[in-house]
Amino acid sequence: MYKLMLSDLDETLLIDHHVPDFNIEAIKKARHNGLKFIPATGRAYNMILDVLKEIGTYEQAGEYSICFNGGLIVENKNNRVLNFKGLSFEQTELLFESAKNYDVCVLVFTLDMCYIYNANEEEVKRKIAQNAPFKVMDNYCIDHLKNEQIAKIIYQKSDMSYLKMIGQDLAKVIEGKAAVSYSSNRYLEFNALGVDKGYGLKWLADYLGIDIKETIAIGDNYNDVEMIKAANLGVCVISANDDVKANAQYVTKLDYDQGAVKEVIEKFVLEEK
CATH class of the missing domain: 3.30.1240.10 (Hypothetical Protein, Haloacid Dehalogenase-like Hydrolase; Chain: A; domain 2)
Structure with missing residues (x-):
């Protein structure tokens, strides 16, 4: 059973900077079944508040976000910084x-x-x-x-x-x-040095006591490669470049604006239940 899923935002989860309804519904069902759904983005935390509101984790205790490509990990309640690793x-x-x-x-x-x-x-x-x-x-x-x-x-x-x-x-x-x-x-x-989304995935999984075998990561671009490789199930959106896809165990049949995240949740989380 998968307990932790990381998702890139741009060209993966979002359409025009917002989460489409089909992804929102799939995420709600997955969360109801015990999955931690975590945005993993290059953006700052204060740039994803609308996204967190749309997926239902804004200002929620026990819900988390990975920002700055893994450089910042926060608990969403009160924007509590758990780990920060920045540049000098x-x-x-x-x-x-x-x-x-x-x-x-x-x-x-x-x-x-x-x-x-x-x-x-x-x-x-x-x-x-x-x-x-x-x-x-x-x-x-x-x-x-x-x-x-x-x-x-x-x-x-x-x-x-x-x-x-x-x-x-x-x-x-x-x-x-x-x-x-x-x-x-x-x-x-x-x-x-040493910061990437894979680092963020491993840090958060360890913090939550979740085995890496219980993790999924989905993305589409070069800054997603390390988390795709780090997760037990690494997923790539179909529109990604071939050299990014080469790192994934599964490539979606749908593009991001057709429901790539929804596809993965339904296939690997909800069907498993």
């Missing part, structure tokens, strides 16, 4: 200054705020749609963040081949300093 200011500054060499929008996330540099209209609109607390910065400087808890830094450009080129360029610069992942066909993400 020095690590962030290295990546921030390196971004000057590339044509990218830069986003620096603290626990409570997203600071956007070299902002473009597309990304600003996306942050508005995500209900993200953000500030567009005029000066290219992060000195004001020296005493802040920094969760991650992102380079954004809607050109994945360009972002992967940057990742290769910086490989030696950041070796031993940060973890690298890609998401939503638009982001190159840098987290603290």
Whole structure:
């Protein structure tokens, strides 16, 4: 019996930043049958409150969220931080200054705020749609963040081949300093070394006393690979790239906007019951 299911949000659980009714109903049935359903996202906690309300876990004790690609794990009641693993200011500054060499929008996330540099209209609109607390910065400087808890830094450009080129360029610069992942066909993400969604899954399962054999994870992108590999049942959405699918034990027949999450819950959780 599966007791814990992690789900990516964008291009997996959500349609236009909201949980569709067919997924809401499936999640409710699964939770009624004892499944812990956990959003596992690159977003900040304050960016997923509407999602938690839609799935029924907002401000609920004993319900949890994994944010910043595993860098933050919270109990939803009172946003109680259980585990945080962020970047040092020095690590962030290295990546921030390196971004000057590339044509990218830069986003620096603290626990409570997203600071956007070299902002473009597309990304600003996306942050508005995500209900993200953000500030567009005029000066290219992060000195004001020296005493802040920094969760991650992102380079954004809607050109994945360009972002992967940057990742290769910086490989030696950041070796031993940060973890690298890609998401939503638009982001190159840098987290603290050792942080990924697989780390988040293992940490939370251990915290809850759930055997890894009782876990499912579903996602669609490169920042989901480690949790897909870590879970006993790793699932990939059908629209994902083939190199992401290669890590999964099961690939959905439905795309995310057709009910991929619903399909997995019905096939592996509800039918099992």
